[in-house]
Amino acid sequence: MLKEPKIFEQNAHWILACKAEDVVENGGVCVKYGEHQIAIFYFTRRNEWYATQNECPHKKQMALSRGMIGTKNDEPKVACPFHKKTFSLATGKCLSGDECSINTYPIKEENGNVYICVDSLPLT
Amino acid sequence: MKVVVIGNGMVGYKFCEKLIAKKLPDLELIVFGEEQYPAYDRVHLSDFFNGKGVDDLTLAPASWYAENNIKLHLCDPVLYIRNSIKLLQTYKGYVMHYDILVMATGSAAFVPNIDGIDKRGVFLYRTIEDLHLIQSYAKKVKRGAVIGGGLLGLEAAKALLDLGIKNPDVIEFAPRLMPRQLDESGSKILSNTLTNIGLNIHTNKNTAKISGKENVTGMQFTDGTSLSTDMIVISAGIKPRGELAVECGLETGINGGIVVNNFMQTSDENIYAIGECALYNEMTYGLIAPGYEMADVTVNEICRIHAKSNIRTKEFTGFDMSTKLKLVGTDVASFGDPFAQGDTVRNIVLKDTSKGIYKRINVTADGKHLLGGVLIGDTTQYNILLQTCKNKLILPPHPEDLILPARDVKKEEGAGIVALPDDALICSCESVDKAAICSAVINQGCETIDDIKKCTKAGTGCGGCLPMVKDLMVYTMKQQGKYVRNVLCEHFNYSRQELFDLVKLHDLRTYNQVLDNLGKGDGCEICKPAISSILASLWNEMVLVKGNDTSQDSNDRFLANIQKGGTYSVVPRIPGGEITPEKLIVIGQVAQKYGLYTKITGGQRIDLFGAHVSDLPSIWSELIAAGFESGHAYGKALRTVKSCVGSTWCRFGLQDSVSFAIQIEERYRGLRAPHKFKSAVSGCIRECAEAQSKDFGIIATEKGWNLYVCGNGGSKPQHAHLLATDIDSDTCIKYIDRFLMFYIRTADTLTRTATWLNKMEGGINYLRNVVVNDSLGMAEQWEQEMQALVNAYQCEWKVAIETPEIRKRFNHFINAPEEKDPTVKFDALREQKKAANWK
Ligand code: SRM
Ligand SMILES: Cc1cc2nc3c(=O)[nH]c(=O)nc-3n(C[C@H](O)[C@H](O)[C@H](O)COP(=O)(O)OP(=O)(O)OC[C@H]3O[C@@H](n4cnc5c(N)ncnc54)[C@H](O)[C@@H]3O)c2cc1C
Ligand code: SF4
Ligand code: FES
DSSP states (O other): OOOOOOSSOEETTEEEEEEGGGSOTTEEEEEEETTEEEEEEEEGGGTEEEEEESEETTTTEEOGGGSEEEEETTEEEEEOTTTOOEEETTTOBBSSSOSOBOOEEOEEEETTEEEEEOTTSOOO | OEEEEEOOSHHHHHHHHHHHHTOOTTOEEEEEOSSSSSOBOGGGGGGGGGTOOHHHHBSSOHHHHHHTTEEEEOSOOEEEEEGGGTEEEETTOOEEEOSEEEEOOOEEEOOOOOBTTTSBTEEEOSSHHHHHHHHHHHTTOSOEEEEOOSHHHHHHHHHHHHTTOSSOEEEOSSSSSSTTTOOHHHHHHHHHHHHHTTOEEEOSOOEEEEEOSSBOOEEEETTSOEEEOSEEEEOSOEEEOOHHHHHHTOOBOTTSOEEEOTTOBOSSTTEEEOGGGEEETTBOOOSHHHHHHHHHHHHHHHHHHHTTOOOOOOOOOOOOOOEEEEETTEEEEEEEOTTOOSTTEEEEEEEETTTTEEEEEEEETTSOOEEEEEEESOOTTHHHHHHHHHTTOOOOSOGGGGGSOGGGGHHHHHHHHHHSOTTOEEETTTTEEHHHHHHHHHTTOOOSHHHHHHHHOTTSSSOTTHHHHHHHHHHHHHHTTOOOOOOSBTTBOSOHHHHHHHHHHTTOOSHHHHHHHHOOTTOOTTHHHHHHHHHHHHHOOOTTSTTOGGGSOHHHHTTSEEOGGGOEEEOBOOGGGOOOHHHHHHHHHHHHHHTOEEEEOTTSSEEEEEEOGGGHHHHHHHHHHTTOOBOOTTSSBEEEEEEOOGGGTOTTOOSOHHHHHHHHHHHHTTOBOSSOEEEEEESSTTOTTOGGGSSEEEEEOSSSEEEEEOOBOSSSOBOOEEEEEEEOHHHHHHHHHHHHHHHHHHOOTTOOHHHHHHHSTTHHHHHHHHHTSOTTSOHHHHHHHHHHHHHTOOOHHHHHHHOHHHHTTOOSOTTOTTOOOTTOOEEEETTEEEEOOOO
16 A cells, blocks of 8 residues: 655654654643644653643644643643643543543654654554 | 333433443343434533534433443434334334333423414424524524423523524413412512513413414414514423334323333333333423433333342332523522412512512421422522422521521521431432432542542532532531641642742742642642742743743743634733724734734733734734733733723813823733732723722722722622722822732632632721731832832743744644644634634
């Protein structure tokens, strides 16, 4: 099957998303991957990286990367800027009691580069 | 075991939810629904006209059914039941066997047999589809009428008002409104209130004919009168949908309701009927709470049958029909026996025609027990009265106290909770009793309303019981020796005021420092903005520096309010509402260039909506070059100081209110506080600037200014209190300095000045003592601190556009900074644009 030319350099299953220094500390940025939007968070206080879908399932707003991150009983979470629904960064589960969840993606940082694994997202 | 449900309405859904919670092995659950949407919240149907969409009303999305292994067939009504061989057939042609059949077919609107009822422009009010039809028809017409002055009819009339129909007519057959719930005096008061807000109420009217060719043009009544109208909504009652039952020979009542026993079994023991289609004891229950109770009884039956047992644990024994509802512009409640009277009954009535308040309670002659009552205009005591009535509690010696205005019975209310028996039903939608709520606090450690909702489901239906749930929770926590401490969140064991003093004492400058020194864990969306606001109030440093950017509320982080669709609004400061033609032109040009929607705000300035995040820096560069600065519309900070034109032009003006408003706005611009705050200056007591509705407001007098504080618009409007009279400009500013510093230091997060004062012991007199008489000895320090903040002011947007590290944060894609978010969509509206609706 023919795929569009990649905008990222391909390395096995991991794609290079951005430079670590481009990601805001203790917050998120949004990465474009073809038609997809992926939110990347650098939880600097915990030295942890997370990647999730950028769309908030509540009202389908492309906004999670602009949300505030934090913890609930030590579980890392992000709060959507629109109505403050919160989602676990680790599992994608909604923590504010709603029946919705977000996709999370594997992410790693190596030598100042941030890679995400987007095997589950076909490029169309 | 194969259970088939006919009808995917509110009760059918609740039945599924309760049944799958039992996790019965080998259960096959199939649902046939006639409507195109999965079950939605019919009770809040009218919210559809207040901007709620189908999604908001949906009880659970189709995916929920799939996840729980429920086969949901929508748009597929069941056509026949062959109960002798346990088969049914649907519209789309399924022929299906069942072990147990549950009929939850609800009811249909009752349509009276009136000549002309089939004309175009006649509507029902029951389903989302009805509303779609009403909405599109209402756009084309001017006049509307509702047949039926009961609960639903009045709701439909309100919907017509919301749709822009002026003075809709309400036609009631009975001599009064809501004849089933209200007595005559109550109906009269209600009629008055409704007339005042624009409804035309006609009682004692029987419609004889609907006139018009194809489309409705009017109606004629049996008394010879007539009325012209373009559309008619019928809300004259309900008719249970028992047609399937009739067809297959189940026993039904005259109204078509399916006859059931105490276990919701119909005359065929394998078929159950629940919700509005059921007829129990010759009674149809048109409310949601009894429907849910029926669902619960049936689920118990199915578990029993599944376990092949004969022991029944739950039965339906009828249900209280007490209701509380928010009607157009007023609250109405009726409970117990609202009409009780006679020798053995004492009626106590409180009536205030000018306020539209009517309360009646019916008490036994010996004054010991409450039998029922009616509340109109003020229903704050409903919950406790209902409980007192249902649980046959002994009344206090002066039962009339029960309906006196709320503040006088505060103590009684607390006592009321304590006196309630454990099985007092607190949330009737989800049938949660007092014991369950107390136990959620004691045994499951619930300490917030959200916890309680999750644990018990209380308050997740109509929400009417929430105040009582909260009182019970707080009461139980106190009983448990849990000090109900006003702490910020799980990361900080301090109140805002304590944190404010500690941050200052330790000279902390960033969110991370505060968290490391005073908190634990990694923060959250509650403490981050609260601490950021404290830091800003204390030091007034640009909010996006020192790594504080990601601890700001999202709006502060982008120095703009995020709006539907993910674009932002731009609000330049226009002090006092005064603006030159040149600046107006610049605003117009900027809006044109970036394609922004422009609107004059309620705060005397101009809002530009629809800016892409990546356009914000360029937009602001252009505005700043023309002499504008940030308006802080995004911050918990000073908003606007409104002004009236004052003595420079106005023939009544006593002082130059515009100049003073500008001076005040420029003094406090950018100042951050626990919540936003607003001000206004009027040139005389005619008060054209509405200063008495502001956090602080100033009105000119012959001799100087009167200063008012702690007013509020918003959802609970409150007039400001007079703090000082006939003071000169300098004194006025001095008092405002002190007032604001006192507020900033001591108020809880997100508390406006009005609420802050409401909670202050000693009220306005205490506040006046602190501000005017300096009773705390803080005046000088506060004035100095305020001056330091004023001196430290910088326009945040100016700093932002001039600092490359900050500026580069304003893009949507980190790896494609020049691209805008392609999902942002606009629709055209009156030569401008608007955000596309939520998806
Ligand atoms: C634009 C404006 C409506 C308009 O088109 O006229 C407006 C728009 C918003 N108001 Fe307002 N309010 C506007 C005047 C008012 C007024 C009238 C006034 O100020 O004279 C009030 C009542 C007066 C008062 O505050 O006491 C008002 C009471 C509120 C409230 C309720 C506050 C309360 O104490 O209950 C909120 C919610 C909040 O702040 O938590 C709110 C919140 C909002 C927000 C920020 C909601 C949001 O987060 O999106 C809206 C932001 C629009 C934007 O993106 O710029 N707005 N809002 C007005 C802007 C005035 C300005 O120039 O700054
Ligand atoms: C505007 C409005 C406001 C209301 N306000 C309140 C309120 O404030 N408080 C309150 O307690 N109650 C209120 N009610 C009443 C409440 O909505 C009903 O009591 C409740 O919806 C009844 O639930 P149900 O499941 O029995 O019926 P419904 O919700 O009507 O559901 C029945 C479903 O079965 C479907 N159906 C029928 N026949 C078939 C068939 N043969 N095959 C397949 N499907 C079929 C119907 O299409 C429907 O979707 C209000 C109702 C309305 C219309
Ligand atoms: S408040 Fe007084 S000065 Fe201002 S416009 Fe009204 S009448 Fe004129
Ligand atoms: S859109 Fe995210 S919480 Fe509403």
